[in-house]
Every structure is written in C-alpha cells, then in structure tokens.
Amino acid sequence: MxxxxxxxxxxxxxxxxxxxxxxxxxxxxxxxxxxxTEPVETxxxxxxxxxxxxxELLGKLQSLGLEVTEFRRLPGEDFDAGPRQRPRP
Numbered sequence: 001m002x003x004x005x006x007x008x009x010x011x012x013x014x015x016x017x018x019x020x021x022x023x024x025x026x027x028x029x030x031x032x033x034x035x036x037t038e039p040v041e042t043x044x045x046x047x048x049x050x051x052x053x054x055x056e057l058l059g060k061l062q063s064l065g066l067e068v069t070e071f072r073r074l075p076g077e078d079f080d081a082g083p084r085q086r087p088r089p
Contacts, residue, residue: 016044016061017070026064029061030057041069 025028033046
C-alpha cells in the first residue's frame with residue numbers, strides 16, 4: 001500500500017452516524033460505503049482511503065444537509081505505521 005508524506009494518508013474504516021432515516025437515492029451518493037438504517041438514524045461505514053476523500057465526504061454530508069451525530073475511526077490497522085504490534089516483554 002502506498003504512503004503519502006507528512007501524514008496525509010488516513011486510510012482506515014470509519015463509521016458515520018446520521019440523524020434520521022436517509023433515503024436510498026441519497027445513500028447511492030456514498031459509493032464504497034455500506035449503509036444500514038436504524039429506527040432513528042442511518043449508519044454509513046467503510047474504508048476512507050485518504051484525507052482528500054475524507055474532506056470530500058464531509059463536504060457531501062454538509063451540502064446534503066445531513067446532521068452527523070457521530071463520526072469515528074474504527075479500531076484496526078493503522079496504515080501510517082503498519083499493523084499494530086504488541087510490545088515485547
């Protein structure tokens with residue numbers, strides 16, 4: 001996997017919780033992310049490959065008037081530093 005200089009690479013899986021139920025036609029705009037609809041919110045999750053894509057996603061959410069209630073990076077591999085390793089005893 002390629003790495004960019006100065007931490008511009010943020011590739012990881014994210015979870016985005018949006019207030020309310022988002023319709024299928026809007027969810028299609030979030031290609032590459034998986035969506036689930038819960039009683040009071042919609043959850044998008046999946047990989048965001050870099051900082052540019054992250055900013056584009058945030059802009060898209062804002063331009064659609066969607067209220068983000070939670071945005072978090074899911075635990076897992078840190079692509080900047082490689083797989084996490086346990087400290088040696």
